[in-house]
Amino acid sequence: MKQRVALVTGGCGGIGTAIVKKLARLGHRVATNYRDEERARAWLERMHAEGIEATLVPGDVADPQASEAMVREIERRLGPVEILINNAGITRDTTFHRMTYLQWTEVVNTNLNACFNVTRPVIEGMRERRWGRIVQISSINGQKGQYGQANYAAAKAGMHGFTISLAQENARLGITVNTVSPGYVATDMVMAVPEEVRAKIVAQIPMGRLGEPDEIAHAVAFFVGEEAGWITGANLAINGGHYMGW
Numbered sequence: 001m002k003q004r005v006a007l008v009t010g011g012c013g014g015i016g017t018a019i020v021k022k023l024a025r026l027g028h029r030v031a032t033n034y035r036d037e038e039r040a041r042a043w044l045e046r047m048h049a050e051g052i053e054a055t056l057v058p059g060d061v062a063d064p065q066a067s068e069a070m071v072r073e074i075e076r077r078l079g080p081v082e083i084l085i086n087n088a089g090i091t092r093d094t095t096f097h098r099m100t101y102l103q104w105t106e107v108v109n110t111n112l113n114a115c116f117n118v119t120r121p122v123i124e125g126m127r128e129r130r131w132g133r134i135v136q137i138s139s140i141n142g143q144k145g146q147y148g149q150a151n152y153a154a155a156k157a158g159m160h161g162f163t164i165s166l167a168q169e170n171a172r173l174g175i176t177v178n179t180v181s182p183g184y185v186a187t188d189m190v191m192a193v194p195e196e197v198r199a200k201i202v203a204q205i206p207m208g209r210l211g212e213p214d215e216i217a218h219a220v221a222f223f224v225g226e227e228a229g230w231i232t233g234a235n236l237a238i239n240g241g242h243y244m245g246w
Helices: 014-025 037-049 064-078 101-129 150-173 195-203 213-224
Strands: 005-008 029-034 054-058 083-086 132-137 175-182 235-238
Touching (some): 005 064, 014 037, 014 083, 014 213, 029 037, 029 064, 054 064, 064 101, 083 213, 101 150, 101 175, 132 213, 150 175, 175 213, 213 235
Parallel strands (some): 005 029, 005 083, 029 054, 175 235
């Protein structure tokens, strides 16, 4: 596999960390963003302890200017971004009739608008080089919806609309654009949910367990490989059978 420069947004989180590790072990030069410097440095120390090399760059993906500055710094340090994983995401859960405008916009800005903010600075370079891999990390709840997550579900569903439009615009230029939609994965965020709530979730999953971050990273690695050059505009649902659709 040819070594590429890969940017994974939200790479310090559970799924993001697994993606960073997977791409680094495949030989790519991987960068991710951070907002909390102390947390990011602790994360980098853990990566180094596992033999993983990664580049940390400050950047708030909800801010277009900060996102562009982040991309330019990565390009300065590593070279042009050839693989982009739009993974950053947050939740601000509440039922819609109680949801504030801030709870709505924070989630939409970080989960959906970030796709524009980070992809826009890299897409022209990919088009000029006639090669690129872009993957959005969406969610099962963007497919089936979820009680108390109108903001999150709307943003995650919007990510795939973004995917299929961008895929059409860039298919002839060697750029693939795809989506991965994980179900419930055993990240710190999910494991912090009360045990009785987790048990109810697992009871709805035909495979009878939560997913593992590495299983999501495997799907991402599949999409970014040279051999996946004829797959674009696709959504790969990884949820243990929790939601099955065409």
